[in-house]
Amino acid sequence: MGWPRNQIVLSTVLVVIQVASAALPKPGETLTLDAIMDLGYYIQLQPSDPIKVSQDPRAQDPYPTYAGCSTMKVFSNFKAKLFVRAKATSTVGGTWEATIQPPFAKLGESKIKICVVGSNVQIQAHPAAKDVKVAEVTVVVLPL
Numbered sequence: 001m002g003w004p005r006n007q008i009v010l011s012t013v014l015v016v017i018q019v020a021s022a023a024l025p026k027p028g029e030t031l032t033l034d035a036i037m038d039l040g041y042y043i044q045l046q047p048s049d050p051i052k053v054s055q056d057p058r059a060q061d062p063y064p065t066y067a068g069c070s071t072m073k074v075f076s077n078f079k080a081k082l083f084v085r086a087k088a089t090s091t092v093g094g095t096w097e098a099t100i101q102p103p104f105a106k107l108g109e110s111k112i113k114i115c116v117v118g119s120n121v122q123i124q125a126h127p128a129a130k131d132v133k134v135a136e137v138t139v140v141v142l143p144l
Helices: none
Strands: 016-018 034-036 043-046 066-076 080-088 095-101 108-119 135-143
Touching: 080 108, 095 135, 108 135
Parallel strands: none
Antiparallel strands: 016 034, 043 066, 066 108, 080 095, 080 135, 095 108
């Protein structure tokens, strides 16, 4: 005899088993126990690839301005407000800013778009190469 499917709990956290104060079952009878646990906040972003930036022809000064965006899925067991920030990570420097739309994640699955723009980027400060990490975007999550 196995556990009923709706009573299986898979977790690496502490599981507390509570036994009702009723009399224990007699031999041959079934005892049903509830398994309970405290669930913490869970959020997962599924970016497909790094955000690819390229020269921004719409910028007032397009030569040192680079921009790019990426759309990704968010899975969460709570509603959240999302904030983003960016910083330079290579010798090309620059001032990097990030934006996110929408700035909220709903319960379940959501889609967000993160964009990053670097101004005063000095590409001549780094040897020619492919897929150079020039900035890092950090996502900050605030439960609602």
